[in-house]
Amino acid sequence: MAFLEVRNIHKQFGDLVVLKGIDFDLERGEVLSIIGSSGNGKTTLLRCINFLEIASVGTIALDGEEIFSADKKYTDKELTKIQHDIGLVFQSFNLFPQYTALQNVTLALDVKAENELKEQKIGYFQRKKLMKDIKKENIEYAKSILDKVGLIDKIDYYPCQLSGGQQQRVAIARALSLKPKILCFDEPTSALDPELTGEVLRVIKELKSPEIAMIIVTHEMKFAKEVSDKVIFMADGLIEEMGTTEQIFEKSQNPKTLAFLGNFAE
Ligand SMILES: Nc1ncnc2c1ncn2[C@@H]1O[C@H](COP(=O)(O)OP(=O)(O)OP(=O)(O)O)[C@@H](O)[C@H]1O
Numbered sequence: 344m345a346f347l348e349v350r351n352i353h354k355q356f357g358d359l360v361v362l363k364g365i366d367f368d369l370e371r372g373e374v375l376s377i378i379g380s381s382g383n384g385k386t387t388l389l390r391c392i393n394f395l396e397i398a399s400v401g402t403i404a405l406d407g408e409e410i411f412s413a414d415k416k417y418t419d420k421e422l423t424k425i426q427h428d429i430g431l432v433f434q435s436f437n438l439f440p441q442y443t444a445l446q447n448v449t450l451a452l453d454v455k456a457e458n459e460l461k462e463q464k465i466g467y468f469q470r471k472k473l474m475k476d477i478k479k480e481n482i483e484y485a486k487s488i489l490d491k492v493g494l495i496d497k498i499d500y501y502p503c504q505l506s507g508g509q510q511q512r513v514a515i516a517r518a519l520s521l522k523p524k525i526l527c528f529d530e531p532t533s534a535l536d537p538e539l540t541g542e543v544l545r546v547i548k549e550l551k552s553p554e555i556a557m558i559i560v561t562h563e564m565k566f567a568k569e570v571s572d573k574v575i576f577m578a579d580g581l582i583e584e585m586g587t588t589e590q591i592f593e594k595s596q597n598p599k600t601l602a603f604l605g606n607f608a609e
């Protein structure tokens with residue numbers, strides 16, 4: 344059984360069928376890039392894997408356990424819990440403007456810890472007491488993660504005081520701090536000026552490790568080629584072609600893949 348097994352995912356919005364049966368496997372430590380033209384359902388697929396959208400058909404298994412089946416109903420609480428295993432970094436950072444870089448990371452950690460204590464049915468006053476120490480630990484841990492993405496000297500800056508690339512690195516630190524099993528990126532550099540994309544791509548590349556699997560929707564073909572173990576080319580809500588970077592970028596015979604990649608030829 345693969346680490347992540349995505350099976351037969353369908354999604355429609357009203358009459359618009361966006362995903363028409365998506366199947367793929369991903370192993371721990373692997374990086375998967377998803378490429379394809381605009382409007383083909385790449386973001387929708389990531390959102391279904393993160394349960395920000397609920398697939399109409401299909402199942403998802405992670406680490407030997409079925410975490411989603413479209414046949415079942417889930418409460419918001421259940422969805423939040425499985426979302427902790429699957430981080431998502433958005434195109435537009437989605438930081439809280441009223442909080443510093445450090446607070447943006449610690450807030451996510453504190454909420455997660457508090458939810459876990461609630462789940463263990465620990466009462467209000469005991470929880471308050473425990474959270475005091477946990478919050479202190481979270482600050483130190485958040486600092487170490489912000490250090491990892493090269494922002495230790497910016498921890499007290501507010502998002503408006505940071506460049507786009509720095510804001511995206513805070514968003515990456517926030518997602519990473521929750522220790523997800525899968526980390527997803529939806530065009531992490533598309534809102535950035537070209538001179539800022541390099542620093543973000545470098546950080547993502549450095550995150551590649553045997554502990555985590557990553558799924559990256561990107562239009563940065565050079566980056567996808569460098570970082571990926573697998574590539575999916577999506578067209579019309581389906582996986583048109585899937586393979587190693589070599590199979591997709593060097594050896595593809597598929598006319599749709601070739602036409603798409605032709606747009607990026609230098
Ligand atoms: N919440 C929604 N309600 C209705 N339609 C939606 C919704 N989300 C996405 N869609 C539609 O689904 C289709 C696929 O959108 P999606 O954002 O997944 O494409 P994409 O491949 O990520 O495109 P891009 O490369 O431009 O980001 C589009 O036609 C879009 O309008």
Ligand SMILES: [Mg+2]
Pocket residue numbers: 385386387529
């Ligand atoms: Mg998109």
